[in-house]
Amino acid sequence: MMTAPMPRARGANRIAALLAVVAISDFLIFGQAPGLNLFLFAILVAAAILLSARRRAPPWTAAFLFGLAAFAAAPLIETPSPMGIAVSLGAIICVALASAGLVPHRLSGLPPVLFRFILIVPLRLLQDCQKHLAWRAERSSFAAIWRNLGIWMVPVIPASVFLLLFAIANPLIEDALRRIDFAFLLRFMDLWRIGFWLTMAAFIWAVLRPRLKRRIVQRRAADTAADPAEIPFLTHASLLRSLLLFNTLFAMQTLLDLVYLWGGADLPDGMTHAEYAHRGAYPLIATALLAAVFVLIAMRRGGPGDKSPLIRGLVHVWIGQNVLLCLSAILRLDLYVEVYSLTELRVAAGIWMGLVAVGLVLILLRIVLHQSNQWLIAANIAVLASVLYLSAFIDFSAFIARFNITHSLELSHEGVPLDIDYVSSLGPSAIPALDLYLSALPEEAVDKRHRALGQAVACL
Numbered sequence: 001m002m003t004a005p006m007p008r009a010r011g012a013n014r015i016a017a018l019l020a021v022v023a024i025s026d027f028l029i030f031g032q033a034p035g036l037n038l039f040l041f042a043i044l045v046a047a048a049i050l051l052s053a054r055r056r057a058p059p060w061t062a063a064f065l066f067g068l069a070a071f072a073a074a075p076l077i078e079t080p081s082p083m084g085i086a087v088s089l090g091a092i093i094c095v096a097l098a099s100a101g102l103v104p105h106r107l108s109g110l111p112p113v114l115f116r117f118i119l120i121v122p123l124r125l126l127q128d129c130q131k132h133l134a135w136r137a138e139r140s141s142f143a144a145i146w147r148n149l150g151i152w153m154v155p156v157i158p159a160s161v162f163l164l165l166f167a168i169a170n171p172l173i174e175d176a177l178r179r180i181d182f183a184f185l186l187r188f189m190d191l192w193r194i195g196f197w198l199t200m201a202a203f204i205w206a207v208l209r210p211r212l213k214r215r216i217v218q219r220r221a222a223d224t225a226a227d228p229a230e231i232p233f234l235t236h237a238s239l240l241r242s243l244l245l246f247n248t249l250f251a252m253q254t255l256l257d258l259v260y261l262w263g264g265a266d267l268p269d270g271m272t273h274a275e276y277a278h279r280g281a282y283p284l285i286a287t288a289l290l291a292a293v294f295v296l297i298a299m300r301r302g303g304p305g306d307k308s309p310l311i312r313g314l315v316h317v318w319i320g321q322n323v324l325l326c327l328s329a330i331l332r333l334d335l336y337v338e339v340y341s342l343t344e345l346r347v348a349a350g351i352w353m354g355l356v357a358v359g360l361v362l363i364l365l366r367i368v369l370h371q372s373n374q375w376l377i378a379a380n381i382a383v384l385a386s387v388l389y390l391s392a393f394i395d396f397s398a399f400i401a402r403f404n405i406t407h408s409l410e411l412s413h414e415g416v417p418l419d420i421d422y423v424s425s426l427g428p429s430a431i432p433a434l435d436l437y438l439s440a441l442p443e444e445a446v447d448k449r450h451r452a453l454g455q456a457v458a459c460l
Helices: 008-028 036-051 059-076 082-099 107-139 143-169 171-179 191-208 212-222 236-262 273-277 281-298 309-340 344-368 373-391 396-406 420-424 428-440 448-459
Strands: none
Touching: 008 036, 008 191, 036 059, 036 082, 036 191, 059 082, 082 107, 082 191, 143 171, 143 191, 143 236, 143 281, 171 236, 236 281, 236 309, 281 309, 281 344, 309 344, 344 373, 344 396, 396 420, 396 428, 420 428
16 A cells, blocks of 8 residues: 655645745746855755754754855855855755755765765656655546656656757747747746746755655665666656657757758748857757666666567667757857867867767667667777777867868958967967968968067967
8 A cells, every 4th residue: 555755744844845945046046147146045945954854953953054055155145156056056965965864974975975866856856746646646536637647747848858958959949939829828937937947846856855865775775676667657658658759859850950950941031040050059969968868767678668669669760860969969060160160169069979979879779789788888988988099199289270270261261260369379289280371371461460470489
């Protein structure tokens, strides 16, 4: 007989705290410049954790934990930075673990606990919702309704994330979404705000109810492995709906890229190919990475996806579409380089995109050849090590300097003017390319700035 996932009064208090913190975070953070609001949000979450804890900490312990959260968030008051935000989030997670008695006795054991907590943060809210729905379904005459709702949560939520990423990457999709009239339900909301609420709710619920480490410890103590079929909502029906919906979304993006990016078809009035191409490289790679994570979860050994030929076929098609997505991202980066030249960061981004595409192909081989995840990890490590080893033989500074110079407006009569300051900052490796640039210019085109550059090159 299934029991309720949590006592009703305590669960209601946590749900009330969740809704209150999400609402206040919308007021403090969404659409606001970072600053004091992030500090206030950090101490608000810390207070909510301590007040809604299952076992109230002694006053001195609670004061220490609250002071720790406030101290860690202090850098956010005046000059918020990514590092300050990361430190504050880490302190909030430590407060949550400490309030639940999950902090390891040794400091060396803290990083693995934090890593496991961060990995399962997005799933915690979904897991508890699934347990609550299952508990309600067992006691309700509408069991079929609850079961169908759970089946549809898996495809709808990730599909919404993919659609948001596609809207970032593709102005046509963004424009189409803006034209949809959600006045009856979303009069004062937009897709970004809904995504913000979902993200905040997932994080806040995880820190309000941090029982992750304890469950892992109990499973290890019992020396039992989780049944792959028991992952919440990942049934044959939910996976089939998810892959049908995902393939449809990705096919829409792939078709738009084939028509407008690869085919060069005319875009709607007021939109240029440069705008279409230059927005989407990084969001598309993020989409491919999320898709790879979903495939690994869905196609785990012994799960419903591993046993269904139909699901396997849909996964194969989806991975193929993700590889095309990576190729589109690489093409977008190439078009971006044509307009804004090549930099070290863009070279690294191109290599990273290629590695993601190869990783997707390896996932496909892992499924087709019935290999283990250990094989997949080893293959990815081998590819990464090979790329790093080969990169050690390449002088990227010299390559970037020669590329920018040979494709500059001054030498190729196409593209953009050479950014001499950036090329000069690449160091001695850029000297041969700069010599080529100076020797190729007509004498009358060499101004004082170029002469000074020539003298600097001679000194180097």
